[in-house]
Amino acid sequence: MHLFSLLVCLVSSTSLITAFPNAPFKASGRWVVDSTGSNFTYVGVNWPGAADVMIPEGLQYQSIASIVSKIKNLKMNVIRLTFAIEMLDDVIDKGGDVTVQKAFQKALGSKGDAVFSQVVKNNPGFNTSTTRLQANLKWYLLKYFKVFDAVAAECAKQGIYVHLDNHMSKGAWCCSSGDGNSWFGDQYFNTNNWKRGWQYMSKYAAKWPNLISVGLRNEFRKPTNTGSSLAYNWQTWYNQVIPVVDIVNAANPNVLIFLSGLDFDTTLSPIPGAGDLGGGKKFQKSSFKYADKLVLELHNYQNSATSCDSMKSGLWNGGFKALDASSVNQMPVVLTEFGFNQLDKSYSGVYASCLRKIIPEWKAGWTVWVLSGSYYIRSGTQDFEESWGLLNHQWSDWRSADAINGLRQMVDASLK
Known part of the structure; x- marks a missing residue:
C-alpha cells in the first residue's frame, strides 16, 4: 500500500477507535x-x-504534554482554549495560515526566532513548516502537526475535554472597553468575519473527539470609542448572537454553545426569566430547535468583596438563577472566568473562599483564570510575568502551593 494511503487509513482507524468517552454532551434542564x-x-x-x-x-x-499533565494532576476535566478571529482571517483571506515561526517573528520582532527555537526544542514535533491551525499539503506527517490540533490531541490522550472560546477579534491582550474588540462593529470586531470565522472553526475543530463546547465571544462590553454604530443593549446582543448560534449548530450540531452576557460577561439578567430584551423581543429557549445545546456563561472578578452573601446574591441575580426550576429558561450556567493574584493571601480572602463554597454548592461548572505563568507578549511587554497564573514563570511548577491546595478543595467539592 502507498505510504500516503496507509497513513490515511491509520489516522481514520485511530479516530474511530479513540472517540472520546461519552460525547457528545447536551443540556437537560x-x-x-x-x-x-x-x-x-x-x-x-x-x-x-x-x-x-x-x-x-x-x-x-514546556512541552504540551507536560503542561496538560499538570492540569490532569489537579483532576480537572476541561480546558477553555482561547483563540482570535484574526488567526482565521489569515487562513481565509491569505490562502492559508502563517507558520508558527512567522507568527513569532510578527509579534516579537527580532526576538521571535529565539522564542520559536525554544518552542521547537520543547515540542520537537514542530518545525519551520508547522502552522497554528490550517493543515497544509503534508498534513498526514506527524512532524507537521498543527499547534491547536496538538493541544487538543494531547488533552484527549490525557482525558481532558476542550472548550473553544473566541476571546478577541484582533489577537491581543483582553480586555478593555477601548481595545476595539468590545462590541459588534467596533474597530476590530468585524461581525461578518466573526460569523465566517466561527463557520470555519466549527467545522475544523469537529475532528477533535474531545471538543464538547464553544464560547461564541468573550466579555461583550460597552465601547468607549466610536468604532461601533450599533446600540449597546440586549436587543443588539440577540440580533447579532443568534445568527452565529445558528451557524455553529449547523456546522457542528454536536457541540454545546455557550452564551455570554453584557458588562464584561457579568450579567445575563434578562435571560433566566425571559425578560424583555427591547422591542418586545425575548429569549425563549423553547423556541430553538437546538435548545438542548445552549449553555450560559458568566465571569466574576469581585476580588475586593467583603461579603459572601452579597456576592452570592449578585451572581444568582446576574444569571445563575437559570439553574433554578422556577426560571422560564432553565439552563446550565458555567463560571468560565474567575481568578486572583497567586502571590499574596488572596486565596484565603472573602472572594476566593466564597466562590470555593457557593459554586460547588450550586453544582455549577467553572474554569479558573488562568493557567499561564507568563505570556509570549502582553500589552507590549515580552515574556510578561503573570502573577495570577497557577503555574510559575517557567510553567514548571505551581506558583503557590497554598493557593493550589485551595483550588484542589474546589475541584474535589465540584466533582462529588
Whole structure:
C-alpha cells in the first residue's frame, strides 16, 4: 500500500477507535449531561491562545504534554482554549495560515526566532513548516502537526475535554472597553468575519473527539470609542448572537454553545426569566430547535468583596438563577472566568473562599483564570510575568502551593 494511503487509513482507524468517552454532551434542564445520561460538571482552567502570537501560551518553556499533565494532576476535566478571529482571517483571506515561526517573528520582532527555537526544542514535533491551525499539503506527517490540533490531541490522550472560546477579534491582550474588540462593529470586531470565522472553526475543530463546547465571544462590553454604530443593549446582543448560534449548530450540531452576557460577561439578567430584551423581543429557549445545546456563561472578578452573601446574591441575580426550576429558561450556567493574584493571601480572602463554597454548592461548572505563568507578549511587554497564573514563570511548577491546595478543595467539592 502507498505510504500516503496507509497513513490515511491509520489516522481514520485511530479516530474511530479513540472517540472520546461519552460525547457528545447536551443540556437537560440545569444540567450538562453526557451521552450516557450522567451529569457532567465543568472543572477546568483557561489556557490562553488569543494574544498577539495567537498560539497557546507557555510552549517556549514546556512541552504540551507536560503542561496538560499538570492540569490532569489537579483532576480537572476541561480546558477553555482561547483563540482570535484574526488567526482565521489569515487562513481565509491569505490562502492559508502563517507558520508558527512567522507568527513569532510578527509579534516579537527580532526576538521571535529565539522564542520559536525554544518552542521547537520543547515540542520537537514542530518545525519551520508547522502552522497554528490550517493543515497544509503534508498534513498526514506527524512532524507537521498543527499547534491547536496538538493541544487538543494531547488533552484527549490525557482525558481532558476542550472548550473553544473566541476571546478577541484582533489577537491581543483582553480586555478593555477601548481595545476595539468590545462590541459588534467596533474597530476590530468585524461581525461578518466573526460569523465566517466561527463557520470555519466549527467545522475544523469537529475532528477533535474531545471538543464538547464553544464560547461564541468573550466579555461583550460597552465601547468607549466610536468604532461601533450599533446600540449597546440586549436587543443588539440577540440580533447579532443568534445568527452565529445558528451557524455553529449547523456546522457542528454536536457541540454545546455557550452564551455570554453584557458588562464584561457579568450579567445575563434578562435571560433566566425571559425578560424583555427591547422591542418586545425575548429569549425563549423553547423556541430553538437546538435548545438542548445552549449553555450560559458568566465571569466574576469581585476580588475586593467583603461579603459572601452579597456576592452570592449578585451572581444568582446576574444569571445563575437559570439553574433554578422556577426560571422560564432553565439552563446550565458555567463560571468560565474567575481568578486572583497567586502571590499574596488572596486565596484565603472573602472572594476566593466564597466562590470555593457557593459554586460547588450550586453544582455549577467553572474554569479558573488562568493557567499561564507568563505570556509570549502582553500589552507590549515580552515574556510578561503573570502573577495570577497557577503555574510559575517557567510553567514548571505551581506558583503557590497554598493557593493550589485551595483550588484542589474546589475541584474535589465540584466533582462529588
